[in-house]
Amino acid sequence: MITLNIDGKKLKAKGEQTILEVARENGIDIPTLCYHENLAPYGACRLCIVEIFKNGRSRLVTSCLYPVEEGLEVKTNSSRVINNRKMIMELLLARCSKNKAIKELASSMGVEQPSFKSEYLEDEDCILCGLCVRACEQVVERSAISLVNRGVKREVAPPFLEPSPSCIGCGSCSYVCPTGAIKMEDREDTRILCARNWKKEFKLQKCKVCGNYWAPEEQVEYMRKKANLTLDFFNVCPNCR
Ligand code: FES
Structure with a gap:
C-alpha cells in the first residue's frame, strides 16, 4: 500500500x-x-x-x-483545474451544442455557451470518447466498429460504413455511450442499431414460452457458440427460464 x-x-x-x-x-x-x-x-x-x-x-x-x-x-x-476543465467542456459543447447530456454536464460546470464556433455539423452527438469501440472490442470481442480518419473527419464507424458482419446487435455500444450518439430500438421482431453514419437491423428471437422477442438471432448464435450450449437453451428468454 x-x-x-x-x-x-x-x-x-x-x-x-x-x-x-x-x-x-x-x-x-x-x-x-x-x-x-x-x-x-x-x-x-x-x-x-x-x-x-x-x-x-x-x-x-x-x-x-x-x-x-x-x-x-x-x-x-484547484482554480487551474476548474479553468481548464471549463475550457474542455466548452470544446465539447461547441461540437455537440444540441446534445442533452453534454448541455447538462456543461451547465453543471457553469458553461452555458461555447465561446467559439464549431466546424462540425450542428447535430453532432458523438464526442469520440471511444467507449463504444472499447466495449465492442474488450467485452463483446467483436470489434465491429472503430475510430477512423483523422482531424475533423474522425468518427466511429463500421468498416466502409457498411453494416458490419461482426456486429451481433447486442447493443453494448449503445449502453455505454454517454451522449446517446448510438441509438438502439426494438420494434416488434426487429432491433435497429444506428448512429449518424451507419445503421443495421437485426431479426429478434421469439421466446417459446412467453412469446416476447428478446435478443437478436445473431447475438443468440454468438452466445450459443461461446458458451457451448444447445439451441434449445436459447429458445426460451431469461425471464421464462
Ligand atoms: S480522459 Fe479521463 S475520463 Fe476521459
Whole structure:
C-alpha cells in the first residue's frame, strides 16, 4: 500500500490504482465522459484532469490514466483545474451544442455557451470518447466498429460504413455511450442499431414460452457458440427460464 494526498485527505491506495480510482473509492467526485470501470482507460475526453504536485512543481494530468505514487499530492478542484476543465467542456459543447447530456454536464460546470464556433455539423452527438469501440472490442470481442480518419473527419464507424458482419446487435455500444450518439430500438421482431453514419437491423428471437422477442438471432448464435450450449437453451428468454 502507498499513501497519497487528495484534496487534503491522506489516503491509502494500491500501487496499481489510478488517481481516479482512488478518488472515487473515497467519495471524491471527478467528472468523466470516456471512463468505464470495466474498460481500459483511454484518456479521450480530458475532463478528469487534476493537478498533481511533485518535486516542487505542479502539472495537470488525466486522472483516469495517471497511476498513484507514494507521497503524491493531488488537487481535483484547484482554480487551474476548474479553468481548464471549463475550457474542455466548452470544446465539447461547441461540437455537440444540441446534445442533452453534454448541455447538462456543461451547465453543471457553469458553461452555458461555447465561446467559439464549431466546424462540425450542428447535430453532432458523438464526442469520440471511444467507449463504444472499447466495449465492442474488450467485452463483446467483436470489434465491429472503430475510430477512423483523422482531424475533423474522425468518427466511429463500421468498416466502409457498411453494416458490419461482426456486429451481433447486442447493443453494448449503445449502453455505454454517454451522449446517446448510438441509438438502439426494438420494434416488434426487429432491433435497429444506428448512429449518424451507419445503421443495421437485426431479426429478434421469439421466446417459446412467453412469446416476447428478446435478443437478436445473431447475438443468440454468438452466445450459443461461446458458451457451448444447445439451441434449445436459447429458445426460451431469461425471464421464462
Ligand atoms: S475520463 Fe479521463 S480522459 Fe476521459
